[in-house]
Amino acid sequence: MYQIRKTETLVPVREIVKQDIHADKYIEYCRQCPNFGIKWSCPPYDFDVSSVWSRYADLNLIAVQIYFDEALLKKTYSEQELNHIQNRCIEEVRIELDCELLAMEQTTPGSLALYPGSCLLCDSCSRTREMKCAHPNQMRFSIESLGGDVSALTEKYFGIELKWAKSGTLPEYLTLVCGLLCEKNHG
Numbered sequence: 001m002y003q004i005r006k007t008e009t010l011v012p013v014r015e016i017v018k019q020d021i022h023a024d025k026y027i028e029y030c031r032q033c034p035n036f037g038i039k040w041s042c043p044p045y046d047f048d049v050s051s052v053w054s055r056y057a058d059l060n061l062i063a064v065q066i067y068f069d070e071a072l073l074k075k076t077y078s079e080q081e082l083n084h085i086q087n088r089c090i091e092e093v094r095i096e097l098d099c100e101l102l103a104m105e106q107t108t109p110g111s112l113a114l115y116p117g118s119c120l121l122c123d124s125c126s127r128t129r130e131m132k133c134a135h136p137n138q139m140r141f142s143i144e145s146l147g148g149d150v151s152a153l154t155e156k157y158f159g160i161e162l163k164w165a166k167s168g169t170l171p172e173y174l175t176l177v178c179g180l181l182c183e184k185n186h187g
Contacts (some may be wrong), residue, residue, distance in 0.1 A: 002089050005065045009157050013056050023049045023147030030145060040133040041119035041141055049146045056181040063158050064176040066093055076168040086165060086174060093176060094120055101178060102138060110183035115140045116176035143177060150177040
């Protein structure tokens, strides 16, 4: 159904904070998302996102491309079918990728994993019931929820253009962008 291509690079946080972190701009995009204020991994937060970036020296930036098989690319789909195919593929890749990111975090002291999108751990986030996160040891934020311009980051550091479904067809690939924030002494 699809193939995966993963690319990584280490980027100084001070460099991306100057050019690619725009918390004020991205909070407006987040407000339009159905997860805004619904998931603990999504804004609004009770902290300043710049305080997260300022604690780290480097971002191990990771782009995972999901390339669809040729047979799928040739077909035309309804919007519901497109959403189903894309969501299924993304969820399959995310389950493995999120575990990999947490494992990287555990083996890199003082690091913080950043998921490619909002948390997938619970069917219904405890935030909707005004309760604490049910999985605080596994819940993580995303680069975009912390104000990161993932489109600019993937183009600048990987030469990858983000693509989207259009006119009933799947894009050649989807791109998940995630990473690991590392302290100065990360080895």
